[in-house]
Amino acid sequence: MPQDFTTIRERIIEVLKTTSEPLTAEDIIRVLGVNISVRDVYEHLTHIAKSVWSRSQGREVLLMEPPICKKCGYVFKDLDKPKKPSRCPRCKSEWISPPRFIISHE
Numbered sequence: 096m097p098q099d100f101t102t103i104r105e106r107i108i109e110v111l112k113t114t115s116e117p118l119t120a121e122d123i124i125r126v127l128g129v130n131i132s133v134r135d136v137y138e139h140l141t142h143i144a145k146s147v148w149s150r151s152q153g154r155e156v157l158l159m160e161p162p163i164c165k166k167c168g169y170v171f172k173d174l175d176k177p178k179k180p181s182r183c184p185r186c187k188s189e190w191i192s193p194p195r196f197i198i199s200h201e
Contacts, residue, residue, distance in 0.1 A: 103127075103129065103131065103139060104139050104142065104143055104146070106127055106129075107123055107127070107136070107139055107140070107143060108143055108146075108147060108198065110123060110126050110127065111123075111143075111157065111196055111197055111198040112155075112198045112200075114197060116195075116197070117158070117160045117195035117196055117197040118195055118196055118197065119193040119194070119195050119196075120133040120136035120137060120140075120177075120179075120193060120194075120196075121133060121193065122195075123136055123196075124136060133179070137176070137177045137178050140157065140177045140196060141176055141177060143157055144156075144157040144177075147198055154200065155198055155199065155200050156198070156199050157196060157197075157198055157199075158196065158197050158198070158199050159174075159177055159194050159195070159196055160194060160195040160196070160197075161174065161194055162174075162179055162180055162191050162192055162193055162194045163191070163192045164183035164185065164186060164188055164190065164191055164192075165188070165190040165191065165192055166183065166186050166188035166190050167183060167185050167186040167188065169183050169184070169185045169186070171191075171194075174194070177194055177196070178194070179191060179193040179194060
């Protein structure tokens with residue numbers, strides 16, 4: 096029986112390099128078939144952003160489509176870390192679309 100020796104981060108990188116459209120943290124969990132939390136995926140993505148950039152010498156970058164309030168359309172552009180905000184600062188709605196991620200090859 097073959098064993099998979101790749102780390103979860105390596106597997107996330109591979110998924111984000113080969114996907115045709117940006118994926119949410121929930122999508123990543125589903126594609127990988129792993130039992131980890133969305134918070135863990137966001138933590139991995141923080142590190143992945145740095146390692147993808149440095150390993151590729153700037154030719155690859157982790158892109159984030161920012162979360163958007165589904166009620167008023169507010170776009171969360173100024174996030175310092177990947178995460179899904181709990182509520183909109185403009186209308187206070189909790190109906191927020193999660194951020195979506197993809198690795199772009201420059």
